[in-house]
Amino acid sequence: MSTSAAEALSASLSSALRDLRSFSFNLNSPVAFVVPIVVILLRVAYVQAKHIHETRSAKKRNMSYTVKWGRERLHFPLPAPDAKLAEIRHEIATYTQLDPQSFKLVHAGAVMKDDNAPISAYGIKPNSSIAVVGGGDVPAAHKRHKPKEKPAERTEASTVAQIRGELDVVRRTLKPDVESFLTTLDPSSVPSSTASAPAPQPASAPVTDSNAAQLGGRNTDIELEHRRLGELLLQSLLRLDAITAEGEWEEARKERKGAVKEVQTLLDRLDGGFRARPRTAAR
Known part of the structure; x- marks a missing residue:
């Protein structure tokens, strides 16, 4: 079950529980004995769906790596172990708007030079930290907040x-x-x-x-x-x-x-x- 499916199921179950709580019935009716069982089953299903969703969210948070770019700390999803280093370089370049060849990637104190090597060869795993060296010292986020100069008045x-x-x-x-x-x-x-x-x-x-x-x-x-x-x-x-x-x-x-x-x-x-x-x- 995907995260979105678990979220949808949780929402549906919550709605069903609210409807059942507001449902009034005759105690002499056979339905009066069935409804409590249905409510219990729905509660169990709701708890299980919520647990699946929280487990997947935690797993997703742990399956990421950190990029140190100046004062910025960026988090990206970790590719498969056999993914090439070029994939990480491209993802960082796309986010930072840097030329892919203008910066170096450093992990565990060593420069990663071969973009065609798998990330597992460099020991990159969940929660690893990669530093971006070169390509510009000021992150694009800081540049975006730089006050614009007022244009000179035209005469x-x-x-x-x-x-x-x-x-x-x-x-x-x-x-x-x-x-x-x-x-x-x-x-x-x-x-x-x-x-x-x-x-x-x-x-x-x-x-x-x-x-x-x-x-x-x-x-x-x-x-x-x-x-x-x-x-x-x-x-x-x-x-x-x-x-x-x-x-x-x-x-x-x-x-x-x-x-x-x-x-x-x-x-x-x-x-x-x-x-x-x-x-x-x-x-």
Whole structure:
């Protein structure tokens, strides 16, 4: 009988006893001699069910092991003796939200190194204690109770600064890469005054192994670079779109509109140059 079944039986028997106590009958009726026997049998069954439930609960409490994690004391059900140590590691990692490989497990003063070994090989049994070493000194429970810092109040000036900061990152990191990429595809697509390495080639020069080598040595690298730049520009557009400007913040709305237009233009140039690139059969 499972614990839940014992609990259900106990509840049913208790209810039956209450009903019988409240039952009134005629002493001259034959039922008057049967009911006391039924009551006695029900009492015996109730006591037995309660005993089974308490025995199973005590056994379950004893079939566990303790994990010492900082100041925390955690209790987990003990797996079968032939269960691998990896099972315990996974259970601890799931509860603590630690990387499974970021901490060590210590039992009886020794580090348990082989996750594929059964727990019986390490002498882990009911009421054993396992210490978690590494992976972070502060338990997640303490972190959850850490007071959250109050976010800084948003103003139009701070919003404008955020927009300009995002655009500045695009200009410093992505725009030079896009210009260089377009120059590699077709040197005539970018003015020589703004083009960076590699050195310009004749406008009719196709994308071959020689100039594709400057992006990694294969034409497939050109496709990867186009995808990389395109994704970064799209992410920048999404971040700009997420910046909200309050109703009266005209300057912030103007800044965001101009930044979105500049990044979108750069993305359009990237895609247009990639689609219009000269193509030859790869060697």
